[in-house]
Amino acid sequence: MIRVDGLSVSYGAVQALRDxxxxxxxxxxxxxxxxxxxxxxxxxxxxxxxVAPRSGSIALDEATLTGMRTEDIVRRxxxxxPEGRGVIAEFTVEENLRLGAMISSxxxxxxxxxxxxxxxxxxxxxxxxxxxxxxxxxxMLAMARALIAQPTVLLLxxxxxxxxxxxxxxxxxxxxxxxTTTGLTVILVEQNAKSALRIASRAVVLYLxxxxxxxxxxVVAQDDQLRQYYLGMVK
Amino acid sequence: xxxFLTSRNVADVLGGITNGVIYSLVAxxxxxxxxxxxxxxxxxxxxxMIATYVGFAVLAPTTSYxxxxxxxxxxxxxxxxxxxRVIVRGLYGKPExxxxxxxxxxxxxxxxxxxxxxxxxxxxxPTPFSMVDWQxxxxxVALSPFxxxxxxxxxxxxxxxxxxxxxxxxxxxxxxxxxxxxVSRLLGVRVGRMLTLGWMLSSAVGAVTAxxxxxxxxxxxxxxxxxxxxAFGFIxxxxxxxxxxxxxxxxxxxxxxxLQFVGDYLNSNAxxxxxxxxxxxxxxxxxxxVFTRSAQRRV
Numbered sequence: 001m002i003r004v005d006g007l008s009v010s011y012g013a014v015q016a017l018r019d020x021x022x023x024x025x026x027x028x029x030x031x032x033x034x035x036x037x038x039x040x041x042x043x044x045x046x047x048x049x050x051v052a053p054r055s056g057s058i059a060l061d062e063a064t065l066t067g068m069r070t071e072d073i074v075r076r077x078x079x080x081x082p083e084g085r086g087v088i089a090e091f092t093v094e095e096n097l098r099l100g101a102m103i104s105s106x107x108x109x110x111x112x113x114x115x116x117x118x119x120x121x122x123x124x125x126x127x128x129x130x131x132x133x134x135x136x137x138x139x140m141l142a143m144a145r146a147l148i149a150q151p152t153v154l155l156l157x158x159x160x161x162x163x164x165x166x167x168x169x170x171x172x173x174x175x176x177x178x179x180t181t182t183g184l185t186v187i188l189v190e191q192n193a194k195s196a197l198r199i200a201s202r203a204v205v206l207y208l209x210x211x212x213x214x215x216x217x218x219v220v221a222q223d224d225q226l227r228q229y230y231l232g233m234v235k
Numbered sequence: 236x237x238x239f240l241t242s243r244n245v246a247d248v249l250g251g252i253t254n255g256v257i258y259s260l261v262a263x264x265x266x267x268x269x270x271x272x273x274x275x276x277x278x279x280x281x282x283x284m285i286a287t288y289v290g291f292a293v294l295a296p297t298t299s300y301x302x303x304x305x306x307x308x309x310x311x312x313x314x315x316x317x318x319x320r321v322i323v324r325g326l327y328g329k330p331e332x333x334x335x336x337x338x339x340x341x342x343x344x345x346x347x348x349x350x351x352x353x354x355x356x357x358x359x360x361p362t363p364f365s366m367v368d369w370q371x372x373x374x375x376v377a378l379s380p381f382x383x384x385x386x387x388x389x390x391x392x393x394x395x396x397x398x399x400x401x402x403x404x405x406x407x408x409x410x411x412x413x414x415x416x417x418v419s420r421l422l423g424v425r426v427g428r429m430l431t432l433g434w435m436l437s438s439a440v441g442a443v444t445a446x447x448x449x450x451x452x453x454x455x456x457x458x459x460x461x462x463x464x465x466a467f468g469f470i471x472x473x474x475x476x477x478x479x480x481x482x483x484x485x486x487x488x489x490x491x492x493x494l495q496f497v498g499d500y501l502n503s504n505a506x507x508x509x510x511x512x513x514x515x516x517x518x519x520x521x522x523x524x525v526f527t528r529s530a531q532r533r534v
Contacts, residue, residue: 086415
């Protein structure tokens with residue numbers, strides 16, 4: 001379980017997060033929704049230690065993550081698939097995966113076999129440079145590279161960005177399946193509220209760095225006011 | 236056949252390769268730190284020179300050239316690591332002029348310190364192999380056992396570095412940290428450590444180079460012994476592309492050969508002029524280097 005408590009983050013004079021608190025339960029998907037600039041990406045970057053908070057704390061189960069280095073947070077089992085995917089274009093598919101597998105205790109061969117089973121297209125292209133992959137394939141590679149490290153928590157930043165609806169649906173399905181089968185905890189940041197709410201059990205809505213809603217996903221999905229004002233969804 | 240091997244042109248090629256591998260090693264050393272930290276290490280030659288002085292400090296007690304070489308390499312590793320931790324780390328993300336000024340300043344400091352400790356006089360270091368050219372039908376071939384030793388050493392160093400980067404887990408992490416530091420951190424790579432290690436490796440390559448230069452009794456070891464070699468190695472790296480280790484290797488050798496012909500057929504005073512001319516032309520035509528594939532990094 002990830003517990004975020006009273007988190008505030010500033011970039012100079014700009015306050016990106018104000019007193020944000022919520023919990024992401026083990027084995028579930030928590031959607032973090034909101035418009036551009038709501039602070040969603042900042043929230044994930046703060047959880048994985050890339051951004052230092054001004055105040056507040058983040059805990060993984062009983063351990064405090066605040067103040068730890070990104071490398072150590074990742075080694076504790078927090079995987080982060082950054083916005084824009086972040087695959088290393090100059091590396092082959094397999095090199096990207098091997099890099100992700102370095103902190104895993106599972107033998108490399110088993111880890112690779114598992115990912116190629118989940119994402120068969122990556123197996124077909126394992127010797128290709130990541131630069132030659134399509135957008136959807138890159139997203140799969142980024143996800144597989146995070147998963148091969150055997151994380152207990154996965155932070156996903158806009159996985160649907162730039163993807164065809166069908167590919168998005170496939171990815172979301174894979175994520176949901178992993179949660180039920182492996183007990184993975186997912187924090188899913190999305191602008192595409194509709195697809196996120198479909199698979200999430202809880203949803204946190206951010207507006208200008210503040211939590212304006214934190215409820216069961218189905219309730220958020222039904223709340224007309226939220227949908228209209230904060231999520232930009234038309235009925 | 237034998238007249239071919241002893242001909243003037245073959246002599247120029249062989250002599251050029253012998254000089255060129257040294258430029259290639261300097262260029263490789265520069266590429267190693269440029270790729271990972273985007274800093275042009277103007278103090279590269281001076282750092283290598285200090286490592287060599289340290290290595291040869293043990294020459295008297297041990298009388299072994301090879302022990303001195305090993306000590307110089309270890310000193311090179313330490314100097315590189317310390318430089319990154321103490322000086323370079325504060326320069327990341329600063330305006331481009333800051334590291335340039337800092338590294339030129341560091342070069343001057345190192346050369347003064349070396350002069351203060353070891354004086355400016357040249358030290359003839361022992362040459363492990365004969366510098367007399369081999370003979371073929373009583374004519375010299377422009378290759379001596381020492382020249383061959385230089386070439387073999389350069390090939391070994393480059394093979395070790397290439398193998399390390401291409402085929403080991405550590406190499407994968409080193410490359411990842413250089414290409415995409417933030418993504419690497421998100422995969423648990425200790426990027427700071429990788430950058431330090433990159434500087435250590437670069438500096439160790441420099442130490443081997445400086446030992447080779449210093450064991451050539453025409454140059455010997457002085458606080459400024461690496462200045463000229465550094466200039467040519469820098470030109471080779473700029474022509475080959477600061478991002479390309481293969482480019483560093485090839486352009487170093489090409490530069491050595493071309494300059495050997497210039498010195499032989501034109502005038503030895505024209506060498507530096509031609510080298511600078513090549514640098515200017517290559518920067519005008521291919522500013523990112525002849526061997527750099529893409530102008531922009533994509534992540």
